[in-house]
Every structure is written in C-alpha cells, then in structure tokens.
Amino acid sequence: MKSNALYDIWKVFGAEVRRVFSDRMVMLVFFVATVIYPIAFCAIYNTEYMHNSPMAVVDESRCEASERFIHNLDALPEVSVEYKCSNMAEAEQLMRDRKVHSIVYFPRDYGTRLADLQTARICIFCDMSSFYYYKNAVTGSSNLLINEMQSIEVQRYEQVGLDDQQANEMVQPVVYDDIKLYNPSGGFASFFVPALLIIVLHQTLFFGICIMCGGANENKKELFRIPSYLRHSVHRVIFGRALCFVLLYIPISGFVLWIVPWFFHLPQLGTVYDLVMFLLPFVLAVTFFGMSFGTLFSREKMSTVLCCIFFSAILFFLSGMVWPQSNMPKLWLWFSYLFPSTPGIQGYVRISSMGAHLKEVQFEYLALWIQTACYFVTTCVITYWKNFKRGRQSRLLHRLHSQYQMRVAKSHIVDTQ
Numbered sequence: 001m002k003s004n005a006l007y008d009i010w011k012v013f014g015a016e017v018r019r020v021f022s023d024r025m026v027m028l029v030f031f032v033a034t035v036i037y038p039i040a041f042c043a044i045y046n047t048e049y050m051h052n053s054p055m056a057v058v059d060e061s062r063c064e065a066s067e068r069f070i071h072n073l074d075a076l077p078e079v080s081v082e083y084k085c086s087n088m089a090e091a092e093q094l095m096r097d098r099k100v101h102s103i104v105y106f107p108r109d110y111g112t113r114l115a116d117l118q119t120a121r122i123c124i125f126c127d128m129s130s131f132y133y134y135k136n137a138v139t140g141s142s143n144l145l146i147n148e149m150q151s152i153e154v155q156r157y158e159q160v161g162l163d164d165q166q167a168n169e170m171v172q173p174v175v176y177d178d179i180k181l182y183n184p185s186g187g188f189a190s191f192f193v194p195a196l197l198i199i200v201l202h203q204t205l206f207f208g209i210c211i212m213c214g215g216a217n218e219n220k221k222e223l224f225r226i227p228s229y230l231r232h233s234v235h236r237v238i239f240g241r242a243l244c245f246v247l248l249y250i251p252i253s254g255f256v257l258w259i260v261p262w263f264f265h266l267p268q269l270g271t272v273y274d275l276v277m278f279l280l281p282f283v284l285a286v287t288f289f290g291m292s293f294g295t296l297f298s299r300e301k302m303s304t305v306l307c308c309i310f311f312s313a314i315l316f317f318l319s320g321m322v323w324p325q326s327n328m329p330k331l332w333l334w335f336s337y338l339f340p341s342t343p344g345i346q347g348y349v350r351i352s353s354m355g356a357h358l359k360e361v362q363f364e365y366l367a368l369w370i371q372t373a374c375y376f377v378t379t380c381v382i383t384y385w386k387n388f389k390r391g392r393q394s395r396l397l398h399r400l401h402s403q404y405q406m407r408v409a410k411s412h413i414v415d416t417q
Contacts, residue, residue, distance in 0.1 A: 005236055012240025019212065020244065029208040030248060037200045038256045041193055042264040048187025052080035053136040056091040056100040059084065063111025069122075069148055073104065078140035101127035102137035117156060132188070182267065182354050190267055194352055195321040195345045197256050198282075202341040203312055205249055205283070206290040213294030234384045238291070238376065245287045246280075253279050257348065269355030277358055278347055281368035285340035288375035295382045319345040343367040 020026055055073075059066050074081040082100060085091040091103045105123040113120040124141050127133045150172060157167035183190045257275065261268055316322065318336035325333055325346075336342040347364035350356040358365060 008236045009240040009243065012237050013243045016241045016244035020208075020248070023212065026208045026211050029204050029211065030252070033204050034200065034252050034256055037204075038197055038260045041196050041200075042189065042260055042266070045189035045193055046264050048189050050132045050136060051077050053078060053102065053133055054082040054100045055079045055102045055104065055137065056083040056085050056094050057081050057104050057106075058086070058088055058091050059106045060087075060108040061106045061110035061112075063114075065114055065148075065152075066106045066110055069106075069144070070104075072144055072148075073141065076140040076144065078136040095125070095127060101130075101133040102141075104141060114152065182269075189264070190353065192321075193264075193266060194261070194349050195316065195319055197260070198345045198348050199312060199316055199319075199341060201249070201253055201256055201282075202286050202315065202339075202344065205245065205286045206293070206311075209245065209287065209290030210294040213291075234380045235376075238288075238379050238383065241291065242284065242287045242376075246283050249283045249287075250276075250279065253283060257352070261352065267353040269353065270351035271357075274351050274356075274358045275348075278351060278361065278365060278368075281365065281372050282340055282344045282347075285344075285368050285371040285375060288372060288379050289340055292375050292378045292382060295379065315339055315341045318342055321345060321349070337367060337371075340368060340371050343371075 020030070057070050057073075059070065070081060070084075073079065079102065083091070083094055085094070088103075088105060091100070091105075094100045095103060103123075103125040105125070107121055107123075110120045110122070122141075122145065124137060126137045153170075154164070154167040157170050158164065162170065180186060254276075257279070258268070258272070260266075318332065318339065319342055320328070320336075325336075328336075343364035347361040347368075350361050350364075351358075
C-alpha cells in the first residue's frame with residue numbers, strides 16, 4: 001500500500017498532538033512548569049547582588065587610622081558594620097550565632113606601626129558557607145584596603161618633601177580603568193539565570209517526551225506502533241512526532257528566552273532572528289534526544305521523574321557556567337557534548353548576554369545540528385528495532401495460538417469418534 005509522505009507525517013502529527021493534550025502530566029510539564037520555573041528563578045535572583053552583609057569589627061588599636069578605616073568600611077554597599085567587639089572571642093561567638101558573616105580585626109600595634117613607617121596588618125575572617133558572604137567581605141575590604149594603602153603612601157612621600165602631585169605619581173604611576181564587559185554590575189541573575197532558562201527548556205521537553213514513553217509502557221499501549229504500510233518509512237513517523245514537539249516548543253521557547261528576560265530586565269543584546277535560528281536546532285536536538293532515551297529506557301512515569309532530577313544538576317555542571325570548559329578534563333568536556341544543553345547554553349549566553357551573531361556561535365550551532373542528525377538516526381533505529389522485535393513476538397504468539405487451536409480441534413475430533 002503506497003501512501004503520500006506529507007499525509008503520513010500529518011496523520012502522525014495529529015495523533016501526537018491528541019496524545020499530548022490527553023495526558024495531564026505532560027501538559028503540566030509543557031505548559032505550567034515552563035511558566036512557573038522561569039518566573040520563579042528570575043524573581044528570586046532579580047536583586048542581582050546582596051547588599052549590607054553584616055560584619056563585626058574588633059579594634060584593639062583604637063587609633064585614628066583604624067577609626068577612619070571602619071567608618072569607610074561601613075559606608076560600602078557590600079557590607080555593614082553591625083557590631084564593634086572588644087575582643088575576638090565575642091566576634092567569633094557572633095559568627096557562630098550567624099549574626100555576622102565576616103570579622104575585621106585590627107591588632108593592638110596597628111597605629112604604632114603605621115606611625116613608625118612600618119608594615120601594619122589587618123585580618124579579615126570570612127564565612128565560607130555562601131560564596132556571596134565571602135565575595136562581599138573580601139571584595140569590599142580589599143578595595144578599601146588598596147585605597148587606604150595608597151593614602152598612607154602619599155602621606156609618607158609628602159613627609160619626605162614631595163608635593164601632592166609627585167606623591168600621587170609615585171604611588172600610582174599607571175592609571176587604569178576597570179571596565180566590566182557584558183555584566184557591568186556583576187549581578188548574579190545576569191550571570192546565572194540565562195543558563196538556567198536553557199536548562200528549564202531542555203529538561204521540560206526531555207521530561208515530557210520521556211513521560212509519554214513511560215506512560216505508554218506502563219499502560220501496555222503501543223506508542224511506537226508503525227502501520228504495515230509505513231514499516232519501511234520509520235522516518236515519517238519520527239518526523240511527525242518531532243513536528244508536534246517543535247511546533248509546541250518554539251513559542252514556549254520565545255516566552256522563556258525573550259519575554260521573561262525582557263520583563264525582569266536581563267541582558268538581551270542579540271537579535272530575534274539569531275535567537276530563533278539558534279533555537280531551531282536546539283529544540284530538534286532535545287526532541288530526538290528525548291525520543292531516543294525515552295524509547296530505549298523509559299519503563300514507567302516515576303522512573304522518568306527520578307531520571308530528570310538526576311540529570312538536571314549534571315547538565316548544569318557540565319555546561320561550562322559553573323566551571324570553565326578550558327579547565328575541564330578532556331574526557332568530561334567531550335562527554336558534555338552528548339547533551340544538547342551544553343552547546344545550547346554556550347550559544348544562548350553569547351547571543352543574549354554578549355550580542356553575538358549566528359556566525360559567531362558557529363561551533364555551537366553546528367554541534368546542535370550534528371546532535372540533531374545523530375539522535376534522529378538513533379531514534380529511527382531504536383523504533384524500528386522495537387517494532388521488529390514486537391512484530392516477531394506477535395507472529396510467534398500467533399503461530400503458537402494456531403498450533404494450540406489445531407491440537408484442540410484434533411482432540412475434539414478423536415473424542416467424537
């Protein structure tokens with residue numbers, strides 16, 4: 001029986017759409033999780049950075065220089081001097097009670113060593129339970145300490161007879177400008193959330209496809225049954241199913257990667273054309289990856305849930321956002337490119353946060369198309385193999401049933417004789 005390719009693809013597409021909208025869990029993942037998770041993540045991290053981290057100060061020198069330093073330290077946006085302690089034991093107790101996250105200690109000889117033109121010492125103790133506690137304390141204190149050291153050096157040069165201009169030139173012979181590209185405020189959301197949005201898209205699409213596969217196996221339904229006239233055209237069935245997910249997820253991706261960042265004022269330096277052209281192979285690669293994995297491994301819905309939770313953290317750590325790809329072992333770097341999320345995150349961050357064009361993310365773009373082709377082939381092979389295996393089992397069962405009926409008929413004839 002011959003059939004038209006477009007009609008066959010359209011027929012499979014329609015069946016897949018009905019299957020999606022008849023499964024409540026799939027609809028929850030596709031249309032609710034993709035709305036709640038991006039908005040929740042952006043709302044949580046929308047403040048960009050943490051202000052006024054509580055700090056304790058132990059000043060045993062009680063000199064003019066230490067008082068000036070403490071006053072300037074309290075004026076910084078990163079930290080707030082909440083407690084002035086008389087000794088270290090008191091400050092340590094405050095840190096144990098989680099009332100402060102850093103301690104600045106001035107030794108007793110701080111003022112006298114500065115007066116004697118010697119090197120003085122300031123100790124900074126930081127809470128490492130959170131990176132931002134450490135960052136705020138060290139960054140704020142270090143920048144202030146550099147300015148304080150320059151001021152002290154200028155005073156010492158002026159004491160030996162140099163004027164103010166000459167002293168400043170001796171202290172800072174080279175003037176530099178600190179320019180932060182692409183994330184001027186150093187905000188956490190601008191760095192973290194774009195990668196997280198790609199993970200949300202990847203996992204919800206992958207999760208939804210695997211749920212459909214697991215649910216079909218759980219209910220003993222033949223999700224991948226191929227009609228006899230399409231037995232040698234498996235690719236039409238795969239194209240029809242993939243078309244359903246792509247058409248559903250292109251607008252969902254536009255909402256997650258364009259509308260949500262625009263609403264929360266995240267970086268959007270790329271063009272719509274570059275973003276859409278990049279998302280097309282990404283959605284296709286994730287679709288075929290999910291179909292391959294779900295067809296081969298998904299046996300029930302709950303196993304898919306555990307698999308998704310297990311994969312999410314791994315994908316984020318392999319993406320190159322937590323640890324630079326240049327410092328990854330080669331084995332793990334190549335392993336990370338088995339997942340569409342890795343080139344997807346790298347390419348999207350460059351387009352949205354750095355204003356890159358499609359030709360400037362050519363490596364990630366080609367990697368996604370290669371993944372699309374590879375996972376399409378594996379999906380076709382796995383689907384054909386499963387149908388061939390099930391067809392052979394059904395033929396064997398039919399043959400055994402026929403033999404059994406023949407034996408029953410023969411025994412009935414013998415009994416009647």
